[in-house]
Amino acid sequence: MKKSVATFSNTGRLISWDCLDNIRFCxxxxxxxxxxxxxxxIFMCLALVAEVVCLIWNFITFCACFCKRYIIHPLILMSFITAAFLAVAVIIYAATFRGHIGTVEIHRDEYGYSFWIAVAALVLAAIDIVVAAMSVFLGERGL
Incomplete structure (x- = not known):
């Protein structure tokens, strides 16, 4: 069983934007x-939008003085949605391209740096869920 490693060359890239725009460039x-x-x-873009919504909601919650304990609850759900979008993107990529990455035989099982950035974002989104849960827990107690 081969191990997957990160590559920083063009053959291990996650997405070619030219190809996404026009199939003639693929x-x-x-x-x-x-x-x-x-x-x-699409799922990466949805995760980005969901994360922006989370940040906006965090800012609104931070600025709210009188009703913080009531408006803080959606943070956990929004953080989970962000993590779910990232997880779906990483799973689709890993399941589809496993063993089919690269044009050179030595790059066959190597994920590109974009994949590992997406995995890091997924890990940070999971941490965000824990932070949101702690914020809700502390916010309910007026802390």
Whole structure:
């Protein structure tokens, strides 16, 4: 069983934006997996939007003095939604491209740096869920 390692070359990239815009710019490998690449891109964008909503809600909650313990509860759900979008993107990528990455045989099982950035974002989103839960717990007690 081979181990997957991070690469920092173009052959291990997560998404080619030129290919997402126009299929004529895709190489044969990208054209074969264009639907899955688009799904990964969509879920990554949804995760970004969900995270922006979380940040806005955090700011609103931070500024609220009188009703903080009542408006803080959606933070856990919004953090979970962000993590779920990231998890779906990482799972689609890992399941689809396992063993099919790269055009050179030595790059066959290597995930690119974009994949590892997405995994790091997923880990941080999981930490965000814990922080949101702690914020709700402390906010309910007026702390």
């Amino acid at each position: 190489d044969p490998w990208e054209a074969k997996y264009i639907g899955n690449m688009r799904a990964v891109a």
